[in-house]
Amino acid sequence: FNIPQISTGDMLRENVREKTKLGNEAKAYMDSGKLVPDEIILNMIKNRLNERDCKNGYVLDGFPRTIPQAQGLDLLLLNLKQKIDHVIIMKIDDSLIIERLSNRRSCKNCNKIYNLIYNPPLIKNKCNDCHGSLYLRDDDKPNTIQKRLNVYHEQTEPLIDYYSKQNINQEINAQGSIEEIKNTMLNSITK
Numbered sequence: 062f063n064i065p066q067i068s069t070g071d072m073l074r075e076n077v078r079e080k081t082k083l084g085n086e087a088k089a090y091m092d093s094g095k096l097v098p099d100e101i102i103l104n105m106i107k108n109r110l111n112e113r114d115c116k117n118g119y120v121l122d123g124f125p126r127t128i129p130q131a132q133g134l135d136l137l138l139l140n141l142k143q144k145i146d147h148v149i150i151m152k153i154d155d156s157l158i159i160e161r162l163s164n165r166r167s168c169k170n171c172n173k174i175y176n177l178i179y180n181p182p183l184i185k186n187k188c189n190d191c192h193g194s195l196y197l198r199d200d201d202k203p204n205t206i207q208k209r210l211n212v213y214h215e216q217t218e219p220l221i222d223y224y225s226k227q228n229i230n231q232e233i234n235a236q237g238s239i240e241e242i243k244n245t246m247l248n249s250i251t252k
């Protein structure tokens with residue numbers, strides 16, 4: 062669609078890598094699987110949505126994660142005279158999430174994501190595109206994954222109700238292959 066994908070997780074990891082003030086504040090929350098405080102996230106998103114490349118739309122990935130974030134986003138959008146067209150809820154069992162995340166590997170250099178079972182690199186631990194080293198995110202270690210799932214069920218799942226009241230959410234089955242899920246998602250937003 063030629064619009065940016067805005068991932069709050071990627072933005073935070075970039076800040077942690079660069080050791081910015083924001084990154085230093087966020088790191089302890091991220092490493093322990095907790096959510097970074099709403100105020101920090103909303104401020105970061107506000108700055109990002111005001112950038113030029115967001116004029117024609119964007120995909121928000123990993124945001125909002127709490128009701129106050131969703132309310133803050135509604136306010137930001139009101140000021141920007143924009144609205145949310147689709148909210149996609151990816152339905153998947155916790156056991157499959159644990160399997161996917163513990164086998165996820167990310168490239169240190171270009172951030173490309175692999176999965177050791179479903180989408181392994183051609184050469185062990187090397188990125189196919191840039192030959193950077195692949196690593197396991199600290200928060201993709203088994204104990205932290207379970208904590209993140211608990212946080213999801215407690216703080217993020219209530220958003221399903223929040224957006225169903227606005228009648229803009231679409232639930233899709235996220236248990237298939239990458240290709241199948243991509244097609245289901247495209248069908249659900251283009252129909």
Ligand code: AMP
Nearest residue numbers: 069070090091095096097102123124126
């Ligand atoms: P993600 O890459 O989306 O899984 O995010 C990784 C971690 O970054 C999360 O476990 C949180 O600690 C933090 N994070 C990312 N997005 C948000 C958000 N919208 N609100 C609070 N914390 C976030």
